[in-house]
Each structure stands twice: as C-alpha cells, then as structure tokens.
Amino acid sequence: MTDIATMPRPVSFGRRLKRFMADRPLIPLIILLIILVVILQILRPGILNERWIANTAKFAIPLAILAGCQTMTMLTGGIDLSVGTVATMSAFIMATQIVNQDPAVAFLLAMLPAVLIGLINGIGVGVFRVHPLIMTLGTSLIGTGFLQVYQRTVIASGARIPDFLNWLGTGLTYGFPNALLLFVPVAVLIVFMLNRTGFGRLLYAVGDNERAARLSGVRYWQVITALYVLSSLLAGITGLLYIGLIKAPSLSLAEPLVLPSVAAAVIGGTSIFGGRGGYTGTIVGALILTVLTTLLTILQMPEGGRRILFGFIVLFVTAAYLRIIEDR
Amino acid sequence: MTTNPLLDATGVTKNYGAVAALRNASLSVLPGEVHALMGANGAGKSTLVKILTGAIKADAGRILIRGQQLDVRSPADARRAGMLPVYQEPALIPDLDVLSNLRLTGTPVEPFRAWVRELGIPDLDIRETARHIPLAILRVLDLARALAVEPDVLLLDEMTAALPANLAEKVLEVVRRQGDAGRSVIFISHRFVEISALCDRATVLRDGATVGVVDIEPGIEERIVEMMLGIRIEKTLVAARAANEVAVAGGGRPRLSVRNLQLGTKLNDVSFDLANGEVVGVFALEGQGQDELFAALAGSIRPTGGTIDVDGSPVKFSHPSDAIQAGIAYVPGDRAEALAMQRSVRENIALPFSAAPRKWGPIRMRREQVVVSGAIGRLQIDTRAQGEVQRLSGGNQQKVTIARWIAANARTILCFDPTRGIDVGTKQEIYKLLRELAGQGKSVLFYTSEMEEVQRVCDRVIVIFGGRIVDTFPVEEADEAALMRAAYGLPRGAKADVGILAEVKPGSSAEAAS
Numbered sequence: 001m002t003d004i005a006t007m008p009r010p011v012s013f014g015r016r017l018k019r020f021m022a023d024r025p026l027i028p029l030i031i032l033l034i035i036l037v038v039i040l041q042i043l044r045p046g047i048l049n050e051r052w053i054a055n056t057a058k059f060a061i062p063l064a065i066l067a068g069c070q071t072m073t074m075l076t077g078g079i080d081l082s083v084g085t086v087a088t089m090s091a092f093i094m095a096t097q098i099v100n101q102d103p104a105v106a107f108l109l110a111m112l113p114a115v116l117i118g119l120i121n122g123i124g125v126g127v128f129r130v131h132p133l134i135m136t137l138g139t140s141l142i143g144t145g146f147l148q149v150y151q152r153t154v155i156a157s158g159a160r161i162p163d164f165l166n167w168l169g170t171g172l173t174y175g176f177p178n179a180l181l182l183f184v185p186v187a188v189l190i191v192f193m194l195n196r197t198g199f200g201r202l203l204y205a206v207g208d209n210e211r212a213a214r215l216s217g218v219r220y221w222q223v224i225t226a227l228y229v230l231s232s233l234l235a236g237i238t239g240l241l242y243i244g245l246i247k248a249p250s251l252s253l254a255e256p257l258v259l260p261s262v263a264a265a266v267i268g269g270t271s272i273f274g275g276r277g278g279y280t281g282t283i284v285g286a287l288i289l290t291v292l293t294t295l296l297t298i299l300q301m302p303e304g305g306r307r308i309l310f311g312f313i314v315l316f317v318t319a320a321y322l323r324i325i326e327d328r
Numbered sequence: 329m330t331t332n333p334l335l336d337a338t339g340v341t342k343n344y345g346a347v348a349a350l351r352n353a354s355l356s357v358l359p360g361e362v363h364a365l366m367g368a369n370g371a372g373k374s375t376l377v378k379i380l381t382g383a384i385k386a387d388a389g390r391i392l393i394r395g396q397q398l399d400v401r402s403p404a405d406a407r408r409a410g411m412l413p414v415y416q417e418p419a420l421i422p423d424l425d426v427l428s429n430l431r432l433t434g435t436p437v438e439p440f441r442a443w444v445r446e447l448g449i450p451d452l453d454i455r456e457t458a459r460h461i462p463l464a465i466l467r468v469l470d471l472a473r474a475l476a477v478e479p480d481v482l483l484l485d486e487m488t489a490a491l492p493a494n495l496a497e498k499v500l501e502v503v504r505r506q507g508d509a510g511r512s513v514i515f516i517s518h519r520f521v522e523i524s525a526l527c528d529r530a531t532v533l534r535d536g537a538t539v540g541v542v543d544i545e546p547g548i549e550e551r552i553v554e555m556m557l558g559i560r561i562e563k564t565l566v567a568a569r570a571a572n573e574v575a576v577a578g579g580g581r582p583r584l585s586v587r588n589l590q591l592g593t594k595l596n597d598v599s600f601d602l603a604n605g606e607v608v609g610v611f612a613l614e615g616q617g618q619d620e621l622f623a624a625l626a627g628s629i630r631p632t633g634g635t636i637d638v639d640g641s642p643v644k645f646s647h648p649s650d651a652i653q654a655g656i657a658y659v660p661g662d663r664a665e666a667l668a669m670q671r672s673v674r675e676n677i678a679l680p681f682s683a684a685p686r687k688w689g690p691i692r693m694r695r696e697q698v699v700v701s702g703a704i705g706r707l708q709i710d711t712r713a714q715g716e717v718q719r720l721s722g723g724n725q726q727k728v729t730i731a732r733w734i735a736a737n738a739r740t741i742l743c744f745d746p747t748r749g750i751d752v753g754t755k756q757e758i759y760k761l762l763r764e765l766a767g768q769g770k771s772v773l774f775y776t777s778e779m780e781e782v783q784r785v786c787d788r789v790i791v792i793f794g795g796r797i798v799d800t801f802p803v804e805e806a807d808e809a810a811l812m813r814a815a816y817g818l819p820r821g822a823k824a825d826v827g828i829l830a831e832v833k834p835g836s837s838a839e840a841a842s
Contacts, residue, residue, distance in 0.1 A: 198682030199682070199688035201675055201691070204671055204675070205668045205679055208669060208671055209665075209667065209669065212667055214647075215658055215660065216648075216680040216683055217648055219647060219683075226688075275668065
C-alpha cells in the first residue's frame with residue numbers, strides 16, 4: 001500500500017466496521033449464527049447442550065454437501081437443481097439393492113444414475129448451451145420418472161438400510177456425529193479445490209468472464225462437464241448419508257433439500273451470477289438455515305406461518321448480507 | 329474572465345475501499361468553453377466524470393451549477409441540470425433498435441437524425457438493432473443522442489478513441505461548434521493534436537487531485553505532460569530497431585505464414601509473413617476486416633479458405649487453445665473481453681496455466697507467484713488494488729492482459745489496438761515492451777488505430793482495405809500521409825489523387841505532423 005491508500009482521513013466507525021466485514025465476509029455470517037443460537041437459548045433455556053449440537057450438525061451436513069454442489073455450479077453462473085433427485089435415486093437404489101446384492105455392487109449401482117445424470121447435465125449445459133436451470137430441472141424430472149418405474153420392479157424385494165449407513169448417518173462417537181468422518185474430508189477437498197487447484201480457478205474464471213477464459217485457452221465444455229459430474233457424484237454420496245439419517249426410503253427423500261441448498265449457498269455469499277463466492281460461507285449458511293428451522297419449530301407456529309417466516313428471514317438475511325459485504 | 333463558471337466542482341473525493349480514486353479534485357468550466365480534462369491512467373478522470381453525471385456518488389465535495397449547489401444523486405438529476413455524458417463504452421441497449429433506445433431516454437428523433445447526418449453517417453437505419461452496429465458508429469450515435477437534447481455541459485470521455493479518422497474529424501468539428509454556440513464541453517482525451525485544435529483550457533489531474541489548470545496555447549504540451557506525470561520526461565522515440573537484424577539473421581522459415589486467407593466477405597486473399605523477432609503493424613480504417621484477421625489467427629473463428637503455417641507446418645485452429653498450443657496469444661482491444669474482472673491480478677495472469685485438463689490439479693503456488701510477479705514487475709503494473717482487476721485503472725488492466733502472455737512465454741503475440749484510451753506514459757511502456765519482445769526473437773502482430781504508433785513500434789506495416797491487403801510498407805516509408813492514402817485504398821505514388829484525400833481529411837496530416 002502506498003501513501004494514497006494509507007492517507008489518514010476521518011472514517012466513521014460504521015464505515016470501518018463495514019469495510020472490516022467486507023474484507024472478511026465470514027464474520028457477519030458467524031455473528032448471525034451466534035445470534036440465532038442465543039435467541040434459541042433464551043426461548044428455550046437449556047436447549048444448548050451436547051446432544052442438540054450433535055443433532056444440528058447431523059442435519060446440517062447433508063444440506064451443506066448439497067449446498068457445496070450449488071456453490072460450485074453457481075460459481076460458473078449455473079445451478080444444479082437435480083441434486084435432490086440424484087440423492088434420492090442413490091439412496092433408494094442402495095436401500096433396495098442391498099437386499100440381494102453385495103454392498104460394493106449395490107454402491108456402484110447406486111452411483112451409476114448420479115454419474116449418468118451429471119454427464120447429461122454437463123453435456124447439455126457445456127456443449128449444447130442449455131440454461132443450467134432448465135437442463136437440471138429437466139434431468140431431475142426424468143430421473144424421478146425412472147425412479148418410479150424402478151420402484152415397481154423392486155416392490156417385492158423390499159428395502160433395508162445398510163448398517164454402515166445407519167452408523168454413518170445417525171451414530172455418535174465420543175459425542176461427535178460419525179457423519180463428520182465423511183463431511184470433513186469432503187469440505188476440505190472442496191475448499192482446497194476452489195482455492196488451490198487449476199480446476200477451481202477455472203470455475204471462477206468461467207463464471208466471471210467466459211470469453212476471457214476462452215481466449216486463455218479454456219474449453220468451456222470440458223470444465224462444465226467435469227463440474228456437473230462432480231456435483232452429481234457429491235449429491236449421490238449425500239443421498240447415501242441422508243438415507244442413513246432419515247431411514248425411510250421414499251421417492252421424494254432429498255427433494256425438500258434442493259431449494260434450501262440453493263439458499264444456503266446464496267446466504268453464504270456465493271453470487272448466482274457466477275465468479276464470486278466460496279465454500280466456507282456456504283457451510284455457515286447451511287448451519288444458519290438448520291438452526292433457523294429448529295428455532296421456528298420450537299416457536300410452535302402452524303406450518304404455514306413457519307414457512308412464511310422462514311421465507312422472509314432468508315430474504316432479509318441475504319439482502320442485508322449482500323449490503324454488508326459489497327463495499328461501494 | 330469575469331463570467332461565472334457554468335460548472336464549478338471543488339474538493340471532490342471518492343474512495344473505493346482502501347484506494348482513493350479522487351482525493352481533492354476540482355473542475356471549473358466557463359460557458360462556451362471546450363475544457364480538456366487530462367491525466368495519466370488512474371488519475372481519476374473517469375471517476376470525476378461519473379460523479380459529475382450522477383453515475384456514482386462522491387464521498388465529499390461541492391458541485392455548483394450556475395452558482396447553485398447541486399446534489400447529483402442519479403444520472404437523471406444530472407440530466408435535468410443539463411449535464412450529459414458520452415462514456416467510453418457504448419450506452420445503447422444492444423437488444424433494442426436505435427429508435428427504441430431513443431424513446432427510452434426521451435430523445436427527440438428528428439434532431440438526433442440531423443446530428444447523425446452532421447456527424448458523417450448519412451445512411452443510418454434507425455430500425456437497426458444496436459447489437460449489429462459497429463462499435464465506432466455506436467459511439468457516434470451516443471454522441472448524437474446527447475447532442476439532440478441540447479445539454480449545457482457535454483462530457484466526452486475519450487470520444488475519438490476507436491473512431492476511424494474520417495469520423496473523428498467530424499466529431500471534433502461538431503464539438504468545436506458546440507463551444508462556439510455558447511455551450512460547454514468537457515473533453516477527455518489523450519491526443520494532444522485534438523486538444524490543441526479544440527480546447528480553450530485544460531484541467532490536469534494526478535493521483536486523484538487537480539494539479540493545474542492551463543490555457544491551451546502552442547507549446548503547452550510539455551508542461552501538461554510534466555504535470556500529469558509529476559516528473560519531467562523526455563519525449564523520445566522508441567529505441568533503435570536492433571530486431572530488424574535479428575529477423576534477417578534468424579532467416580529461415582517465417583514464424584507465421586498466412587496464404588490466401590479467406591473469411592466470408594470480410595477477408596479476401598490475405599497473404600503475409602511474420603518473422604521471428606519482427607513487429608508487423610496492421611493499419612486499417614474501422615471495419616476493414618482486421619477484426620476477422622486477428623480472430624482467425626487467434627483460433628476464435630475458422631477461416632473459409634486459405635492456409636496458416638506456423639514454423640513451416642500447416643495448422644488448423646478450431647479453438648483459441650489450439651492457437652495457444654502453437655504459441656500464438658491474442659490480446660483483444662477490449663479489456664472487458666480478456667479479463668475476469670472480479671478476480672485478482674494474479675489469477676488473471678495465471679489463467680492460461682490452468683486451461684488444459686492435465687493442469688487442473690493442485691497449483692504450485694510458490695512457482696506461480698514467482699512467474700506472476702516477474703510479469704507484474706516487467707510491465708510495472710500498479711498492484712495497489714490487485715484483489716480485483718475491476719478496481720485497476722484502464723491502463724493497468726491493459727497491462728494485465730499483456731502480462732498474462734509474458735508470463736506464459738508466448739512466442740507470438742497478436743495485439744489488437746492495445747493502447748486504446750490509455751495514457752502517454754503507459755503507451756510508451758507498451759511500445760518499449762513490444763520492441764523488447766521482438767529483440768528476444770518473439771514476433772508481434774500489432775493492429776493500431778493511431779498512425780504514429782506504426783512508426784514507433786513496427787518493422788513493417790501492412791494496410792488492409794475492404795478485406796484485402798492493399799499495401800505493405802517498410803517502416804521508413806510508412807509516414808502518416810502514405811498510410812492514410814493506403815488505408816483509403818488509394819494507390820501509392822499517384823499524386824494526382826491528392827485532391828480526394830484533402831477533401832476527406834482536411835488539414836489533418838498538417839496538424840498531426842506539427
């Protein structure tokens with residue numbers, strides 16, 4: 001920094017605070033999370049214990065991984081609405097195939113539709129330039145349709161949740177949810193990938209300015225195809241984790257997570273227009289949404305009122321957060 | 329001078345994060361005056377204009393119009409107060425036709441048409457969608473649109489940049505008459521020729537503060553340059569062309585050999601060679617096929633005919649990455665096309681390194697840091713605001729686009745008008761850099777819209793007119809008159825045609841030569 005930048009001039013406390021937060025966008029999010037937890041503790045004293053924290057983490061983790069899919073695709077200016085269907089398919093296939101198959105075979109069968117849908121999404125968006133919203137919505141509907149057909153063929157054999165997934169989804173070790181064993185490496189990998197690998201750089205570059213990326217020799221379709229396959233794979237794994245948590249395979253298992261996963265990424269500061277954001281914010285975003293859900297549940301409001309309030313809070317938080325971090 | 333200023337801005341301050349774009353800028357414009365606003369890259373000219381026209385808000389400062397304190401909060405406020413800008417980037421909405429664009433801003437159509445004709449475009453179809461109109465014409469339309477509402481103060485930001493000589497001439501004429509009619513014009517330009525022909529006074533900015541206001545008179549250029557740079561600089565031609573000998577000595581196969589290149593109706597039978605260690609200039613009026621030539625060589629579009637040989641072997645590019653593989657890098661004229669604006673200087677420079685799938689793995693950060701800072705140092709990029717490229721000044725952004733290919737060590741660089749709208753100091757640095765690259769045996773193809781650059785940088789110049797190469801000059805013969813004649817498609821040496829030239833461009837060569 002030279003003389004111009006550090007020139008002393010009167011800056012109000014509010015402005016300094018704003019700039020501080022603009023430079024560290026994670027801080028306002030964490031503050032918000034703490035505020036929510038404090039409110040919860042005031043409304044229901046004593047709720048804040050080890051068990052509650054572990055439980056919150058258990059429910060936040062699948063959301064956070066799916067929100068990771070959204071973060072990565074949103075960085076390129078896209079979105080992946082098929083994550084819910086993909087997660088459901090993997091979960092459902094796993095639960096039904098495990099009955100007659102070797103676990104490894106069942107796992108591979110469960111991941112197969114994930115790879116396929118990711119590949120189709122990637123080719124559609126990257127090669128044929130279909131808008132990601134339409135593309136992933138389309139494959140999501142197609143996937144659900146196939147799943148319904150599949151369900152009829154396995155109706156006789158029934159379903160079972162593998163013990164391992166049960167352990168992973170709900171188990172605790174020394175008070176820590178076992179799901180962290182999956183989540184921590186995934187989160188570290190995503191953060192590392194976005195910040196320190198060539199592929200991560202390209203996600204940002206493609207989302208920021210596709211022409212510039214092209215002129216630098218980047219082939220758009222390669223990046224996009226790899227991205228959507230990766231996103232689908234993550235969604236498939238999330239499905240396996242989620243079935244271990246929910247324990248009731250159904251055809252709309254992970255569907256309710258789709259829009260919250262988008263919301264978590266947006267609250268976490270990832271721009272839906274691409275080129276801006278990161279995964280750490282998304283993780284906090286997922287935690288905020290999970291705590292918020294708990295908070296609204298203990299308010300004992302009717303379901304409708306809860307949803308209205310949830311929507312308003314998400315809108316308000318996102319708008320306020322963008323104002324804080326965008327220093328203009 | 330007892331008249332009160334029409335516009336009087338004092339103490340204007342604007343900060344972007346930790347970077348001060350304007351510290352203490354002032355500007356005072358008298359009625360009927362054409363007032364130049366000058367300054368090096370990042371001195372704050374564009375910022376000041378944006379504040380005056382309400383596009384952004386100042387942090388501090390006072391703006392008086394006809395003695396009235398004015399609080400400009402939006403472009404509409406500025407418009408009501410009689411201040412209208414024409415920015416560097418075209419402002420028409422690309423997907424609407426011209427007429428709808430006029431309606432959108434409530435611009436009267438007939439005066440607009442009159443001005444368009446006045447500005448040298450006799451046959452504009454106002455039903456044409458803005459997207460399909462060439463950049464140069466769009467800028468003229470922006471100007472006509474501003475003129476049509478008869479503003480008291482017209483702010484022109486690099487109005488003649490990217491304009492072909494014939495249109496620029498008309499624009500200058502119209503601007504001069506605005507002043508004569510009692511209206512004021514604030515004129516931002518890097519071209520002294522224009523300023524001395526046009527302006528009454530100049531305000532000079534440096535590092536966001538006004539450092540002087542001078543009357544324009546013969547010989548004032550040196551003082552203005554001194555004020556802009558804050559130090560005394562010697563105006564020198566770029567160092568001798570040792571590279572010429574390299575090119576000859578290197579001999580053998582040309583680096584790039586283009587034969588009978590054809591691209592629809594845009595390019596016809598274009599053939600030329602580019603040797604190692606050579607800078608070949610391309611000179612042309614707007615829209616003569618130079619864009620297509622560069623795009624074809626960069627792999628952005630496929631030619632419909634002809635061959636391109638690199639180092640003697642034929643190549644077919646289907647994507648820019650093919651060209652990059654062959655060591656050919658393209659620096660587009662429009663910086664917004666080349667940069668990921670929200671990303672850092674470092675990431676922008678290192679972008680080509682990650683392009684190929686086998687480079688998608690972990691980045692070796694330390695090695696990258698060394699390469700990138702080498703390129704930053706070589707181009708002397710001001711990295712105060714390096715977190716986001718969009719916070720850099722135009723000239724520094726342009727340097728980043730070039731630094732990328734220095735870091736990638738490209739053997740051939742295709743530079744398309746790299747000095748458009750940037751200040752004298754940076755221009756000099758770019759000229760010097762291109763010569764150095766040639767000195768190291770690299771080759772450069774250099775399109776420019778400014779004739780004097782040809783002599784400063786090139787070994788040879790090819791002139792394109794109507795999609796064909798109409799002439800090739802060694803640099804010694806490429807004086808401005810010869811280039812201009814060739815660019816208009818006039819045969820070399822036919823002196824009888826001088827009358828035509830004089831009619832098209834009255835007095836411009838005389839001015840330019842002074």
